[in-house]
Amino acid sequence: MLNNLNQVQKLVSPCQLPYDSKSLDILIVESDRKFLRKLGSMIEMALKSQQERSFSLTSTQNLHNASRLLSEQTFDIILTDINLSDASGFVVIEELTKYGDHTPIVVLSNITNWSMILETAQIGISDFLLKKTIDAGILLRSVFYSIERRKMELKAKWSEQNHQVLVENLPAGVIQSDTGMSVTYVNSVFANMMDRTAESIKGNTVMEVLGIDHKDAQLRQVFDKVSHTHMAEEFELVIQKNIDEQISALCIATPFFDQLGNLAGLQYVIFNAVFKKHSQFHEQKTLS
Secondary structure: OOOHHHHHHHHOOHHHHOOOOOHHHHHEEEEOHHHHHHHHHHHHHHHOOOOOOOOEEEEEOHHHHHHHHHOOOOOOOEEEOOOOOOOOOOOHHHHHHHOOOOOEEEEOOOOOOOOHHHHHHHOOOOOOEEEEOOHHHHHHHHHHHHHHHHHHHHHHHHHHHHHHHHHOOOOOEEEEEEOEEEEEEEEEHHHHHHOHHHHHHOEEHHHHHHHHHHHHHHHHHHHHHHHOOOOOEEEEEEEEOOOOEEEEEEEEEEEEEEOOOOEEEEEEEEEEEEEHHHHHHHHHHHOO
């Protein structure tokens, strides 16, 4: 139990996430000195109106120095070309992503190859701006949009990770299934309860895992009700652990959703488990 508490205490508060500071640290990676000076002036002009926020600009002309800077300090955003003096193309983005960790990246380039633009977007950039059409307003909107979007992504990731830690350390069994009622996750408590590994349970249907084919209709009714009402449902459950043992428990089924708000599946929390050997429930059946 102490280990469980230690795990929960390690959860990071959302207020400790990056980008909550009023200062804005920008890294510019650009080999063209003329455009670098223009970009610096543009940023200073655009950010002068942001009186509540201070800012600092750090610039370098090659990927090697950019990687070194990113390994030594944290930046709020990276503005980069993908044609540098010592590297070009996807190598630039991959390297900056590697060292920049969660730092949003805005590409500034004159490339008009849309297939390449789409591919760079898929490997992690926040925005792509054409140098010849950029102005202070466009740049400022892109910078703040990219930072805010990354903040939202990190908070969503924080919520998901913390939820997973809490679920794993609950003093109750937890099963998650998709909309087809196939098990996608079980916590260690439930796996131990069933004397199985989590991996051996995943992929089976909820009914197969619980060994209650005779109560197939009950679980389907619960699934349909929770799926339609989006409200939790509490019910009693008898799990056939093996030939000789049953588990009587309470179960609460709740829906969970994907990022678009669509139903992704159900989560079943199983607690107050009472284990009964075959002789016990056979005797009870005989007496009744």
